[in-house]
Amino acid sequence: MSGAARVDWRSRAAGPLRGELAVPGDKSVSHRALMLGALAEGRTRIRGFLEGEDTRATAAVLAQLGVRIEAPADGERIVHGVGLHGLRGAARPLDCGNAGTGMRLLAGLLAGQAFDSTLVGDGSLSRRPMRRVTEPLARMGARIDTRDGLPPLVVHGGRRLHGIRYELPVASAQVKSALLLAGLYAEGETEVVEPHPTRDYTERMLAAFGWPIEFSPGHAKLSGGHALRAMDVDVPADFSSAAFFLVAASLVPGSELCLRAVGLNPRRTGLLQALKLMGADIRVGNERSSGGEPVGDLVVRHAPLRGVELPEALVPDMIDEFPALFAAAAVAEGATVVRGAAELRVKESDRLASMAAGLRALGVPVDETPDGATIHGGALHGGRIDSHGDHRIAMSFAVAGLVASGAVEIGDCANVATSFPGFMELANGCGFDLAPLDRRA
Ligand code: S3P
Numbered sequence: 001m002s003g004a005a006r007v008d009w010r011s012r013a014a015g016p017l018r019g020e021l022a023v024p025g026d027k028s029v030s031h032r033a034l035m036l037g038a039l040a041e042g043r044t045r046i047r048g049f050l051e052g053e054d055t056r057a058t059a060a061v062l063a064q065l066g067v068r069i070e071a072p073a074d075g076e077r078i079v080h081g082v083g084l085h086g087l088r089g090a091a092r093p094l095d096c097g098n099a100g101t102g103m104r105l106l107a108g109l110l111a112g113q114a115f116d117s118t119l120v121g122d123g124s125l126s127r128r129p130m131r132r133v134t135e136p137l138a139r140m141g142a143r144i145d146t147r148d149g150l151p152p153l154v155v156h157g158g159r160r161l162h163g164i165r166y167e168l169p170v171a172s173a174q175v176k177s178a179l180l181l182a183g184l185y186a187e188g189e190t191e192v193v194e195p196h197p198t199r200d201y202t203e204r205m206l207a208a209f210g211w212p213i214e215f216s217p218g219h220a221k222l223s224g225g226h227a228l229r230a231m232d233v234d235v236p237a238d239f240s241s242a243a244f245f246l247v248a249a250s251l252v253p254g255s256e257l258c259l260r261a262v263g264l265n266p267r268r269t270g271l272l273q274a275l276k277l278m279g280a281d282i283r284v285g286n287e288r289s290s291g292g293e294p295v296g297d298l299v300v301r302h303a304p305l306r307g308v309e310l311p312e313a314l315v316p317d318m319i320d321e322f323p324a325l326f327a328a329a330a331v332a333e334g335a336t337v338v339r340g341a342a343e344l345r346v347k348e349s350d351r352l353a354s355m356a357a358g359l360r361a362l363g364v365p366v367d368e369t370p371d372g373a374t375i376h377g378g379a380l381h382g383g384r385i386d387s388h389g390d391h392r393i394a395m396s397f398a399v400a401g402l403v404a405s406g407a408v409e410i411g412d413c414a415n416v417a418t419s420f421p422g423f424m425e426l427a428n429g430c431g432f433d434l435a436p437l438d439r440r441a
Pocket of ligand 1: 028029101171172173174175177199222319320428
C-alpha cells in the first residue's frame with residue numbers, strides 16, 4: 001500500500017507564513033472510532049475522519065471482517081456496527097499498511113474472536129516490536145504467533161480470554177488499548193496501570209459508547225460482557241499534524257498562523273509546553289469541548305527560540321512530536337537536551353537516528369545517546385536527507401527547509417499520506433516553498 005511510488009521533496013527558504021489552517025482529523029481518534037463503531041450495535045457516523053492511508057487501512061481491514069462502512073463525503077464515514085460478536089473471519093491476511101496503532105489495537109480486538117486472523121504490514125511496520133502486545137495478551141489467554149516478535153501476527157480464534165491486571169513496563173497507549181479491547185471479550189476484570197499516563201481516547205470512547213469503564217490518568221479498568229451502543233463521533237484536528245505548523249511559524253520571521261479546532265487532549269500537547277519553554281509565542285483561544293474532547297484554536301507567531309533541557313515528564317505527552325521539536329531545536333540558540341525518549345527508536349523509523357543524521361547533513365551538530373540527543377542549535381545549510389519512509393521525519397525537514405540557507409532535498413516522502421494527506425498543498429498555501437523533486441531535472 002503506502003510508499004508504492006518513490007516521492008522526493010525539495011523545501012526552500014520562504015515565508016513569512018500567514019493564514020488560517022484546518023489540519024486533518026486525529027489519527028488516534030479516527031482508528032478508534034472505526035473499531036468501536038464496528039463492534040457497536042447500530043450506526044456510527046464519524047465526522048472529521050482522517051483520510052490517511054493508516055486509517056483507511058483500518059477501515060479496509062474491518063470491511064474484510066464483514067463490517068459495512070460507507071464514505072458519504074470526504075472526512076466522513078458511516079460504520080454499520082455488527083455488535084461485539086458479529087465480525088466474521090477473513091480469507092486473506094489483513095493489511096495494516098504502515099499503522100502501528102492499527103495493528104496493535106486490532107491484535108487485541110481479534111484475540112477474542114471465534115476465528116483466526118493474520119495481520120500484516122508494510123516494510124516499516126514489519127520491523128516494529130509486537131511482543132509488547134502479544135505477551136500481555138497471552139497472559140489473558142490469547143494465542144498470537146509472531147515472527148520472532150515481529151509481524152505478521154497470526155491471531156488464533158476460539159480462545160477463552162480472562163481479565164488480568166497488567167503494569168505496563170513502558171508507557172504506551174497502543175498496548176493499553178489492545179488490552180482493553182481484548183478485555184471486552186474477557187471473563188472478569190482487565191486492569192491496566194501505566195508508568196506515566198498516555199492518551200486516553202480508548203477509555204473515553206468506550207465510556208461514550210456506553211461500556212462501563214473506570215479510568216483516571218495512568219489507570220483503566222473494565223470487565224467483559226457488556227455492549228457498545230453506536231453514536232456520532234466528531235474527530236478533532238490532529239495536534240500532531242498541527243505541530244509542524246507551530247514549529248514552522250515559530251521559526252520564520254514575520255509569521256502568524258491560526259490553526260483551527262485542534263484537539264488539545266493534555267496527553268497530546270506536551271510540545272506546546274516544550275515550545276513555550278523555548279520562548280515560543282503560541283496562544284490558545286476559543287477553548288471548547290467537541291465530542292467529549294477539548295479543542296481550541298492555536299495562534300502562533302514567530303519568536304526567537306532558545307535551547308532547553310527538556311523535562312523528561314513531558315516525553316509521553318509529546319511522543320509523536322520529537323521530529324518537529326528537533327527541527328525547532330536546530331534553529332534555537334544553544335543546546336536542547338532530550339532524555340528518556342528511547343521509545344523513539346521503535347517508531348515508524350528510529351527517529352533519534354533519522355533526525356540526528358538529517359540535521360547533521362544540514363550542518364547541525366547532534367550528539368546521540370541511547371535514549372535521546374543533544375541538538376546544538378544554529379544555522380542550517382542546504383543538503384540532502386533521507387526520511388527513512390517516516391512521515392513525520394519528512395514533514396519536519398520540510399519545516400527545516402524554510403530556514404535553511406540552501407535547498408533541503410528530502411528522500412522518500414510518500415508516507416506523509418499515512419497521516420497528513422494534502423500536507424504539501426496546505427503548507428504551500430500558507431507560505432512554504434515545497435515541491436516534488438524531479439530527479440531528472
Ligand atoms: C498511538 C500511541 C502512540 C503514538 C502513536 C499513536 C495511539 O504509540 O506514538 O502515533 O493511537 O494509541 P505508543 O503507544 O507506541 O507510544
